[in-house]
Amino acid sequence: MHNLKHPAAIDRRTFLRLTAGAGAGVALAACGGGGSAPVPGGAEQEGAAVASGGEYSGPAVELAFWNGFTGADGPVMGDLVEQFNSEHDNIAVAQNTQQWADFYASVPTAVTSGNGPDVAIMHIDQLATNAARNVIIPLDPIAEGLGMEAANFPEEVWNGGIYNDQRFGLPLDIHPLGFYYNKDLMEQAGLDPDSPPQDMDSYMAALEAFKGEDIRGMWVSPFLFTGGLSFEALVWQFGGQLFSEDGMTATFNEQPGVDALTWMRSLVEDGHSPANVDQDADHIAFQNGENAFHWNGIWQAAAYRDTDGLNWGVAPLPQIGSQKAAWAGSHNFVITSQADENQQQAAGTFISWIIDHSLDWAAAGQVPANQEVREDPEFEELEVQSTLAEQLDYVQFPPSIPGIGGVIDPVMVQGYQVAILGRKEPQKALDDAANQANQLLEENRSQYGGG
């Protein structure tokens, strides 16, 4: 279901890269622009891990490593895995990549039968669900043994890996929403293409300037990608939360949610956005030079870089509400319940090695979760990544509640959608959705035993 929604669209180039096979990996890493030089900070950390006794030294083990990196990021991860294997005689990691939607459907059953992954990547909002369903195991002892601690990571992402007071995920990267802008259209509208608006007043002034030039300034998508993500970011900007702290009730229909939705709807009503924007049309229109301002994930930067004739830039999301906030997702390492004692230890070594070497991963288009990697001068040179990393102080993730995915997408986003399409008033649309969400949250609680 998400394969179309998740905008990891495979263009021809990506396809060629993928079909080029793992053997071409070295060249690919170079393509990414980040270089494949060893990370100095990483090497030091690895040493520390050995000293603290975290490094796996048992008999030879094999690790099945599954993920959903079907885009240009897949070969980069494959490259890292290969490098890891060559440096570790007693651990052999085999990577298996599939579409995320298939991945989340197949991993639980595969793990139950023992034919699944031992170590895998999951999104931060999937951790609670998979923890409650016993697909993945707590990682606290492994994280401690490896000396991984809160200080190395932004607080939000570190705490996002915790469910029921136990850690289930170790963060690899953070992929925030960003504000992409078309420099040519800005010039046409008499705006300075080197200083994209960062607050409400200048943002609205820019949209008015576009309107004067008959340009639709910001296309508002009624779907999760990317309108729903923008809505979440704005709820936080207006000082709200999507759900109550204890995960018992929906709060996206409170005033901040209504303010956020009203603002987004007003963009449609005032002609800054066309009505009835279809799935991905906002993104395609940005590539075609018809959409001036576009909020989308960091993962789309590669697509814009590959678009001929598109003169674009990227900035942190502008502050529309009362405070700064941005939506972000995060890829987390998990260890599954099928891994035995040795495999768990070996997986820990693998995870910590990859997290330390995530500068190459950053070059593939992500913000590394590891602070030391982000402080590396080479990361600063990755313009898009380091620009969007400025948001790390205030990014927020979807909450860690089992079954939350089934509440956000079908229910909350439907409420958002009917308001953007003009079928219901924002308050009414969100109230109706919150009613449904509360019923689902209660059903989830009884299904997962209170969470």
Add this chain to the structure above:
Amino acid sequence: MSTQPEQLAEPGTLRQQHQREPAPVAAAPGRRLEALTPYLFLAPYLLLFTVFVLVPAIYGFWISLHSWDFLLPAKPFVGFQNYTSLFTEGSLTGFNFWQSMRATWTFVAYSVPLLLVIPLLVALVLNRSFPGRTVFRAIYFAPYVLGVAVIGILFRFLLDTNIGLLNSFLGALGIDRIAWLSEIPWVWVSLVGATVWWTLGFNAIIYLAGLQDIGRDQYEAAEVDGANAWNKFWHITIPGLRPVLVLVTTITILASANMFGQSLLISQGAPGNATRTAIMYIAEEGLGSFRMGNAAAMSYLLMLFLIATSLAVFAFFRRWED
């Protein structure tokens, strides 16, 4: 039962059988084997049917009586609660399910008549002899070989409200943009139109086979009697197609009622959940939210509706025959 007495476990049973009907077993083993032949031929299919349809169906019913997540150790028995909740006022699952059933039957009501009539017209034309007939037969059938994913992406780009080809053409003709993918009723026009274009070739081929079974002599006889084209169509073609019509009607209703891919890929259920079909919601509930008990109960209800509909179709055609 008594044909293979040596397999019966208890000697007592065997004796009783012999006492009751002693003669045939001993006298005519060949005729007995003959009687078994049809069942032997049916056995392979029956085995597959049992393993892949019958047992899962019964197991599915068992699941529908529980609050079932296959990964959770506790699967509490809830009796018929998964069913009754679908009929309870204010129940979210019930609301969503009936909304999705409404979407399903809306699609059936719009698509089935078109999928019965248009392929028939196409088949009538393609049944005439004209140069290039084979090429046209291939052209009309061609879309059917495409997968639903191809159809979905194709129509999404054709029908996009703001950047789609169709609205761009309409714009050149001075017609305002139409929200093909996110406004009622246009989204139904899109889904039905895409489906008709995609699958009409299949029905047309079946009609064509049926048409070729109707003897030329009947038409010639009618012509001698002075029948015009309409008389021939109504009194020879349609009755001659009756068995084919039963088949086409039934499979088209079932296929339309099971519509899933088009809604998922073309409209994503938008606007709101107005085009989320029953199968789509069942998949969401069972495979997305892991409430398989609920999902199984809904599947059974949908199945009952489909059985009832199929029976109604058969009854209609039987009455017509009389």
